[in-house]
Amino acid sequence: MSRESSVIIGAGPAGLTAAYELGKRGVTSTVLEASDQVGGISKTVNYRGYRFDIGGHRFFSKVPLINELWHEILGEEFLLRPRISRIYYNQHFFDYPLKPLNALAGLGPLESFLIGLSYIKAKFFHIHDEKTFEQWVSNRFGYRLYNIFFKTYTEKVWGIPCHEISADWAAQRIKNLSLKQAVRNALFGAKQGMDGSTLTSLIEQFHYPRFGPGLMWERCRSLIESQGSRTVQGVKVERIRHRQGRVDCVSGWSASGEQLEYDGRHFVSTMPLRELVHALDPLPPEEVFKAAQALRYRDYLTVVLVIDRESVFPDNWLYVHSPEVKLGRIQNYKNWSPYMVPDPSRTSLGLEYFLWDKDEEWTWSQERLIELGIRECAQIGLIEPREVKDGTVVRMEKAYPVYDQTYQESVATIRRYLETFSNLQTIGRNGLHRYNNQDHSMLTGVYAAGNILGERHDVWSVNTEKEYHEEERVAKSSAGDRLVPTRVSVSVGEAIEEPEDKVIEIAFAKIDPLALGVAVGVVSGLGIFMASAILLLRGGTVVGPTLSLLANYLFGFEVTWTGAVMGLFEGGMLGFAVGALAAGLRNWALKAYAKIVRWRGEREDRRHLLDKM
Amino acid sequence: MNSQSKQTDEISRTLARIKADALAVVCAVIGGVGLFAMTAWLVIKDGQQAGQHLQLLSNYFVGYSVTWPGAFVGLVYGAMTGGAVGWAIGRIYNRVVNVRQR
Numbered sequence: 001m002s003r004e005s006s007v008i009i010g011a012g013p014a015g016l017t018a019a020y021e022l023g024k025r026g027v028t029s030t031v032l033e034a035s036d037q038v039g040g041i042s043k044t045v046n047y048r049g050y051r052f053d054i055g056g057h058r059f060f061s062k063v064p065l066i067n068e069l070w071h072e073i074l075g076e077e078f079l080l081r082p083r084i085s086r087i088y089y090n091q092h093f094f095d096y097p098l099k100p101l102n103a104l105a106g107l108g109p110l111e112s113f114l115i116g117l118s119y120i121k122a123k124f125f126h127i128h129d130e131k132t133f134e135q136w137v138s139n140r141f142g143y144r145l146y147n148i149f150f151k152t153y154t155e156k157v158w159g160i161p162c163h164e165i166s167a168d169w170a171a172q173r174i175k176n177l178s179l180k181q182a183v184r185n186a187l188f189g190a191k192q193g194m195d196g197s198t199l200t201s202l203i204e205q206f207h208y209p210r211f212g213p214g215l216m217w218e219r220c221r222s223l224i225e226s227q228g229s230r231t232v233q234g235v236k237v238e239r240i241r242h243r244q245g246r247v248d249c250v251s252g253w254s255a256s257g258e259q260l261e262y263d264g265r266h267f268v269s270t271m272p273l274r275e276l277v278h279a280l281d282p283l284p285p286e287e288v289f290k291a292a293q294a295l296r297y298r299d300y301l302t303v304v305l306v307i308d309r310e311s312v313f314p315d316n317w318l319y320v321h322s323p324e325v326k327l328g329r330i331q332n333y334k335n336w337s338p339y340m341v342p343d344p345s346r347t348s349l350g351l352e353y354f355l356w357d358k359d360e361e362w363t364w365s366q367e368r369l370i371e372l373g374i375r376e377c378a379q380i381g382l383i384e385p386r387e388v389k390d391g392t393v394v395r396m397e398k399a400y401p402v403y404d405q406t407y408q409e410s411v412a413t414i415r416r417y418l419e420t421f422s423n424l425q426t427i428g429r430n431g432l433h434r435y436n437n438q439d440h441s442m443l444t445g446v447y448a449a450g451n452i453l454g455e456r457h458d459v460w461s462v463n464t465e466k467e468y469h470e471e472e473r474v475a476k477s478s479a480g481d482r483l484v485p486t487r488v489s490v491s492v493g494e495a496i497e498e499p500e501d502k503v504i505e506i507a508f509a510k511i512d513p514l515a516l517g518v519a520v521g522v523v524s525g526l527g528i529f530m531a532s533a534i535l536l537l538r539g540g541t542v543v544g545p546t547l548s549l550l551a552n553y554l555f556g557f558e559v560t561w562t563g564a565v566m567g568l569f570e571g572g573m574l575g576f577a578v579g580a581l582a583a584g585l586r587n588w589a590l591k592a593y594a595k596i597v598r599w600r601g602e603r604e605d606r607r608h609l610l611d612k613m
Numbered sequence: 614m615n616s617q618s619k620q621t622d623e624i625s626r627t628l629a630r631i632k633a634d635a636l637a638v639v640c641a642v643i644g645g646v647g648l649f650a651m652t653a654w655l656v657i658k659d660g661q662q663a664g665q666h667l668q669l670l671s672n673y674f675v676g677y678s679v680t681w682p683g684a685f686v687g688l689v690y691g692a693m694t695g696g697a698v699g700w701a702i703g704r705i706y707n708r709v710v711n712v713r714q715r
């Protein structure tokens with residue numbers, strides 16, 4: 001039995017980041033990893049020199065600290081790659097995000113006309129109480145477009161009919177920008193990426209490590225080891241012993257069948273929430289156990305084919321919407337990075353299949369899956385079967401935490417229970433049952449490390465509505481405790497965060513209509529009174545015939561002392577109305593500007609809905 | 614509107630303050646240049662007899678007339694009046710905002 005200060009379960013991005021952050025502050029830890037490779041879902045597999053990811057991993061983050069960490073770990077190994085992706089449907093390739101002319105050409109005039117009609121119908125006969133994904137997308141794009149470009153792919157990925165997926169799920173994928181955020185993005189650009197480029201442009205191009213995301217995590221493991229921590233691979237944690245609200249130790253089996261036990265003062269788990277709960281010893285109360293049981297995961301496998309052709313298609317990936325094939329997406333790793341293939345005259349394609357582990361295909365042999373892949377790829381006209389020179393299959397269990405109707409309640413129950421432990425934190429994608437990207441998972445790792453060191457962060461707040469504030473907070477609090485020099489390009493986001501908000505706060509400050517009304521009213525009323533009074537004091541036979549014309553507007557006004565007092569009140573009221581109206585209009589115009597900016601942002605975001613599946 | 618949407622639709626929680634001196638300068642420039650331009654335009658367009666109505670400003674602005682020298686006098690008066698109006702609006706506005714925020 002070994003005693004370590006912190007034991008971290010899982011060497012994916014979340015676990016490794018937690019260990020790395022602890023190490024930077026002089027605290028060592030032991031990271032236990034079930035598989036023989038680090039990186040979790042973000043690993044890069046090397047098959048005879050052909051490298052490939054589980055899917056494809058674009059690197060972009062709104063969190064300055066994460067951009068900084070990526071650079072810290074990987075230095076100059078990032079490539080900036082153009083993003084090209086298309087949809088394959090009905091023997092045609094459509095640019096994605098959709099472009100009207102390109103879509104028109106692919107669909108033909110009749111179909112385009114019908115899509116137009118269905119779009120207009122959706123605008124006029126909006127489904128008011130949107131409950132399902134189908135209704136949500138149809139409301140925004142029209143039913144026909146939904147049916148062609150969203151339905152099949154979504155159902156392939158999630159294995160659930162679109163009319164059973166909740167509308168919230170789609171809504172969550174679209175940025176819920178506050179007006180202030182929208183204005184900030186419009187005026188100062190969206191959040192900065194690693195090199196200071198904006199996120200919007202990072203959707204057109206993205207960062208990618210030269211040898212795939214796995215390189216990042218291999219490097220991270222080396223860094224952790226140089227800090228004095230260790231990573232133990234091939235140990236699957238199956239039991240977490242606890243008593244009186246504290247975890248004492250975890251145990252698991254090594255590849256050689258030996259039982260290993262690790263105790264420590266702090267425990268951080270990135271294992272799937274369901275497995276974590278089931279591993280607790282003693283078991284938790286029945287309702288917590290049942291809640292864990294109810295959590296579902298979507299599994300994933302990729303069939304990698306080595307094609308004897310220099311270039312098969314120009315895209316990084318293709319979405320395959322055609323219902324006649326099971327494959328959902330095809331990655332072309334060479335287009336992610338040319339270093340992903342050992343032989344430039346060949347191409348490696350990753351055919352992505354989204355499955356349940358109960359599905360028949362999940363149990364198929366590698367040969368049978370490769371056969372399926374070749375057949376489907378040939379069926380959609382991408383390759384000739386004889387061009388395939390090699391192939392392999394990688395399975396990734398629990399690739400996607402499923403957001404079904406009950407998951408929120410289940411997660412809340414489990415969370416309440418786990419919060420009773422004083423030295424156990426669950427983080428990461430499956431650890432929080434949240435649809436995280438690497439950056440989110442890493443941020444939970446940073447939080448967990450901070451918590452061990454006495455800070456107070458809510459790991460559950462990452463990648464939620466609250467997220468924005470958290471990002472800002474981390475960005476600021478981290479500025480002081482970095483142990484390595486901060487890169488200028490990376491810190492840009494942090495440095496301008498606060499002044500930006502101040503500028504917006506001042507520039508968009510509301511003009512108080514009442515106050516402006518009073519001010520203009522007082523000045524106008526007094527002005528008319530004084531104008532009348534001066535004429536009256538000067539005297540003459542006919543006093544102020546021209547000023548008297550104001551009676552056309554001010555009821556009962558004349559250049560007399562009584563009239564001057566009436567002018568004072570009426571002019572005051574008129575001035576008040578003008579001042580208040582001017583202030584109201586100015587406030588309204590600024591808000592209208594912000595709303596237009598936000599609407600544009602949301603529209604742009606909706607165009608990328610498929611990327612967020 | 615529920616509290617959530619109210620919160621997300623708030624761009625700025627600050628009530629603007631007016632810099633009375635700055636507003637005075639702006640209004641002074643508008644008033645001065647405005648009166649100068651109006652006077653000069655009438656003089657150029659209709660000669661020295663022009664501007665019966667504008668001439669009436671001499672009731673308030675002693676020495677003002679619709680002539681070239683009057684245009685310069687008007688420049689000074691316009692600027693002074695504009696400045697006073699701007700300054701007063703700014704001061705009163707700020708005072709009311711302060712009272713309302715107390």
Ligand SMILES: Cc1cc2nc3c(=O)[nH]c(=O)nc-3n(C[C@H](O)[C@H](O)[C@H](O)COP(=O)(O)OP(=O)(O)OC[C@H]3O[C@@H](n4cnc5c(N)ncnc54)[C@H](O)[C@@H]3O)c2cc1C
Nearest residue numbers: 010012013014034040041055057058237271428429437438
């Ligand atoms: C198809 C696909 C495409 C994606 N594309 C992107 C992208 O473009 N950009 C991006 O940023 N992110 C992307 N992601 C998400 C990204 O892969 C994950 O967010 C990230 O890997 C999550 O890190 P994690 O550490 O939280 O979890 P994981 O990556 O799941 O790592 C958890 C680790 O814990 C280990 N483990 C689990 N149980 C045990 C146990 N009992 N004992 C010991 N070890 C255990 C696992 O083996 C694993 O190594 C994608 C994900 C998928 C599925």
